[in-house]
Amino acid sequence: xxxxxxxxxxxxxxxxxxxxxxxxxxxxxxxxxxxxxxxxxxxxxxxxxxxxxxxxxxxxxxxxxxxxxxxxxxxxxxxxxxxxxxxxxxxxxxxxxxxxxxxxxxxxxxxxxxxxxxxxxxxxxxxxxxxxxxxxxxxxxxxxxxxxxxxxxxxxxxxxxxxxxxxxxxxxxxxxxxxxxxxxxxxxxxxxxxxxxxxxxxxxxxxxxxxxxxxxxxxxxxxxxxxxxxxxxxxxxxxxxxxxxxxxxxxxxxxxxxxxxxxxxxxxxxxxxxxxxxxxxxxxxxxxxxxxxxxxxxxxxxxxxxxxxxxxxxxxxxxxxxxxxxxxxxxxxxxxxxxxxxxxxxxxxxxxxxxxxxxxxxxxxxxxxxxxxxxxxxxxxxxxxxxxxxxxxxxxxxxxxxxxxxxxxxxxxxxxxxxxxxxxxxxxxxxxxxxxxxxxxxxxxxxxxxxxxxxxxxxxxxxxxxxxxxxxxxxxxxxxxxxxxxxxxxxxxxxxxxxxxxxxxxxxxxxxxxxxxxxxxxxxxxxxxxxxxxxxxxxxxxxxxxxxxxxxxxx
Amino acid sequence: xxxxxxxxxxxxxxxxxxxxxxxxxxxxxxxxxxxxxxxxxxxxxxxxxxxxxxxxxxxxxxxxxxxxxxxxxxxxxxxxxxxxxxxxxxxxxxxxxxxxxxxxxxxxxxxxxxxxxxxxxxxxxxxxxxxxxxxxxxxxxxx
Numbered sequence: 001x002x003x004x005x006x007x008x009x010x011x012x013x014x015x016x017x018x019x020x021x022x023x024x025x026x027x028x029x030x031x032x033x034x035x036x037x038x039x040x041x042x043x044x045x046x047x048x049x050x051x052x053x054x055x056x057x058x059x060x061x062x063x064x065x066x067x068x069x070x071x072x073x074x075x076x077x078x079x080x081x082x083x084x085x086x087x088x089x090x091x092x093x094x095x096x097x098x099x100x101x102x103x104x105x106x107x108x109x110x111x112x113x114x115x116x117x118x119x120x121x122x123x124x125x126x127x128x129x130x131x132x133x134x135x136x137x138x139x140x141x142x143x144x145x146x147x148x149x150x151x152x153x154x155x156x157x158x159x160x161x162x163x164x165x166x167x168x169x170x171x172x173x174x175x176x177x178x179x180x181x182x183x184x185x186x187x188x189x190x191x192x193x194x195x196x197x198x199x200x201x202x203x204x205x206x207x208x209x210x211x212x213x214x215x216x217x218x219x220x221x222x223x224x225x226x227x228x229x230x231x232x233x234x235x236x237x238x239x240x241x242x243x244x245x246x247x248x249x250x251x252x253x254x255x256x257x258x259x260x261x262x263x264x265x266x267x268x269x270x271x272x273x274x275x276x277x278x279x280x281x282x283x284x285x286x287x288x289x290x291x292x293x294x295x296x297x298x299x300x301x302x303x304x305x306x307x308x309x310x311x312x313x314x315x316x317x318x319x320x321x322x323x324x325x326x327x328x329x330x331x332x333x334x335x336x337x338x339x340x341x342x343x344x345x346x347x348x349x350x351x352x353x354x355x356x357x358x359x360x361x362x363x364x365x366x367x368x369x370x371x372x373x374x375x376x377x378x379x380x381x382x383x384x385x386x387x388x389x390x391x392x393x394x395x396x397x398x399x400x401x402x403x404x405x406x407x408x409x410x411x412x413x414x415x416x417x418x419x420x421x422x423x424x425x426x427x428x429x430x431x432x433x434x435x436x437x438x439x440x441x442x443x444x445x446x447x448x449x450x451x452x453x454x455x456x457x458x459x460x461x462x463x464x465x466x467x468x469x470x471x472x473x474x475x476x477x478x479x480x481x482x483x484x485x486x487x488x489x490x491x492x493x494x495x496x497x498x499x500x501x502x503x504x505x506x507x508x509x510x511x512x513x514x515x516x517x518x519x520x521x522x523x524x525x526x527x528x529x530x531x532x533x534x535x536x537x538x539x540x541x542x543x544x545x546x547x548x549x550x551x552x553x554x555x
Numbered sequence: 556x557x558x559x560x561x562x563x564x565x566x567x568x569x570x571x572x573x574x575x576x577x578x579x580x581x582x583x584x585x586x587x588x589x590x591x592x593x594x595x596x597x598x599x600x601x602x603x604x605x606x607x608x609x610x611x612x613x614x615x616x617x618x619x620x621x622x623x624x625x626x627x628x629x630x631x632x633x634x635x636x637x638x639x640x641x642x643x644x645x646x647x648x649x650x651x652x653x654x655x656x657x658x659x660x661x662x663x664x665x666x667x668x669x670x671x672x673x674x675x676x677x678x679x680x681x682x683x684x685x686x687x688x689x690x691x692x693x694x695x696x697x698x
Contacts, residue, residue, distance in 0.1 A: 410664075411627050
C-alpha cells in the first residue's frame with residue numbers, strides 16, 4: 001500500500017518564517033511522492049499545533065508524519081507522543097530540521113534557505129516513506145543517583161532524591177561540602193547568616209542514611225544510558241566505580257578574579273565582592289569610604305552576559321557596611337535589582353544614603369593608587385561631568401564564570417555548554433532543567449548565575465525529574481536496534497567482534513543474533529556486516545540511501 | 556551564470572555533531588547553505604557504501620562527523636570505526652579517481668557550534684576550488 005504522509009511545517013513564529021518562505025515550502029511538500037497532506041502551523045509544538053496533527057491524521061487517513069521545524073533532539077519525543085495518541089506508531093514519524101540547521105544559520109540568504117528547507121523536507125519524506133513501526137523494549141532503572149557537586153544546589157537535590165527513598169552519591173572535588181556558600185557572610189534579601197543555612201543542610205546530608213559523600217573526588221568516566229550509567233570516580237584512594245540510574249550536574253560556578261582590572265591583584269585595597277564577604281565574615285573591614293564597581297569583567301566583549309546576582313550582592317553588602325558607619329558609592333551601568341525583595345532592598349539602600357552613580361561602558365572609571373586612598377574618577381552621564389571620590393577600599397562586582405573543568409565534564413557527560421561556557425539545558429522553556437540526553441539533569445549556577453533561592457528551586461526540580469524514572473523502575477528504550485537476518489548471516493562473527501556492548505552472540509546454528517536488551521543501537525555492526533544481513537531499525541541502509549538520494553535531487 | 560554551488564552531504568552522529576550543528580543554529584553562527592544533513596545515531600553507523608552512494612548520486616563532498624576521540628563517543632568506540640572506514644574510503648576514492656579531499660572526517664562536540672559552522676564554511680570553500688565532482692561526468696560517459 002502506498003504511504004500516506006502528512007507534512008506539518010512550522011513557522012516557529014518568526015524563527016523560521018522570517019527566513020524561509022513557508023507557504024511556498026508547503027505547496028512544494030504537497031507535490032512530493034507519498035505526501036497526502038501538508039499544512040503550515042504558527043507553532044507546531046503548541047497544543048493547537050499538536051491537535052492539528054491529530055485531526056489531520058484522522059481526517060486524511062495519514063499513516064506517517066513529518067514535522068519540519070526545529071531539532072529532533074528536543075522535539076521528536078513530543079511529536080512522537082502526538083502520533084501515538086492518534087494511533088500512528090512513533091517510529092512512523094520523521095523530522096526535518098529547518099530551524100536550527102537552516103533558518104537560523106542562513107539568516108542573510110532567504111532564497112537559498114527556502115531551497116534548503118524544501119530539500120530537507122524532501123529527504124525527510126523519502127525516509128518517512130520507508131519507515132516501519134517498531135515496539136520498544138523496557139529496561140530496569142538502577143534506583144540510585146549521582147550528584148556532581150556538593151554545594152547548596154547539589155546538597156538540596158541530593159536530600160530531596162534521598163528523601164524519596166533512592167540512594168544518592170555526592171561527588172565533591174573540594175575537601176568539604178558547601179560550595180561557594182562557604183565564603184559568604186550573609187544572604188540577601190533577609191540578611192540571614194550563610195552558616196545558618198549551610199550548617200543544618202550539611203548536617204542533614206552527611207547523616208542521611210541514603211546519601212554517600214565522596215569529597216576530594218572527581219568524575220573520571222561516564223558510560224551508559226538512562227537507567228544504567230557506569231561512573232568512574234577518582235577518590236584519592238583510587239578509582240571507584242558506581243552504577244546509577246540518573247545523574248544531576250550541580251557543579252556550580254566560580255567567581256571571576258579579574259587580575260589587572262581596576263588595579264585588582266596590584267593594590268591590596270582592591271577586592272571582589274566575595275572577598276568583601278569574607279572580610280565581613282571575619283569582621284575586618286577597616287575602610288571608611290568604599291566604592292563598588294558593577295559589571296567588573298562582565299557585559300564586556302569577552303564576557304557578554306549579565307551575571308544576574310551582582311547588583312543584589314552589592315546592595316546587600318553596601319547596606320551591611322553602611323550599618324557599620326561606612327560611606328558607600330555604587331558605580332553601575334544598569335542597576336538590575338530584580339523582583340520584589342531586591343527592589344525593596346535597593347530603595348532601602350537609597351534611603352540610607354548609599355550613593356548610586358551611573359557610568360558608561362565606553363567610559364569606565366579610572367583608578368589611581370595614592371598613599372591616602374584610591375582615587376576613583378568616573379564620568380557621570382547624569383550630571384555630565386567627571387566625579388572624583390577618594391576611597392579606602394574598592395570592591396569589584398565580578399561575575400560568576402563557569403568552573404574550570406566545565407568543558408572536560410561536558411565532554412564526559414556528552415552534554416552541551418552554551419557560548420558563555422555554562423551547562424546548557426535541553427530547552428529554555430520546555431525542558432529547563434533537563435539535558436537533551438535522557439537521565440541527566442542540571443541545576444544551580446552550573447547552568448547560569450543565579451541566587452540561592454533560584455538554585456534551590458532548580459535543585460528541587462531536578463530531584464523530581466531524576467526520581468521519575470527511578471520511581472517507575474523501568475524505562476522504555478528506543479527500538480533503534482540491530483536485527484540479524486538469519487537467512488543472510490554467514491556466521492563470520494565480525495559483528496560480534498565490533499559490538500562495544502557484547503550485544504550480539506552466536507546462536508545454536510552458529511549464526512549471529514542480537515540481544516535486544518543489551519543493544520544500544522549505534523549501528524556499528526550494521527556498517528560492518530559483509531553479508532548485509534543486519535538491519536538497523538529506524539536507520540536502515542535503504543532509509544539512509546533514500547535520504548542521500550533525495551538530498552541530491554534537483555527540485 | 557550563477558556561481559557554482561557544491562553539493563555537500565553530511566553524516567552527523569546524533570549525540571555530538573548533530574547537537575553541535577544545532578548549537579551553531581542556537582548561536583546564530585552563519586554558514587553556507589550547501590550542506591544537507593543525514594542524522595545517524597553514531598558515526599560508526601556510516602557504511603563505506605553510504606559515502607560512495609552519496610558520491611554516485613551526485614555529491615561533490617561528504618562530511619562524516621562524530622564525537623571526539625578517544626573518549627567522547629556515546630557508543631564507546633564508534634568514532635574509531637568511522638576513522639578507519641573513512642581512511643579506507645579515501646584510499647578507494649584515490650583509486651577511483653575522486654579527489655580524497657572531497658571526503659572529510661571531523662570530530663565536533665555538542666559544545667562546538669563554532670567548529671561546526673567553520674567546518675562547513677571551509678568545506679564549501681575547498682569544494683568550490685575543486686570544482687564539480689568527477690563522478691557525475693564519469694557516470695554520464697558510462698551511460
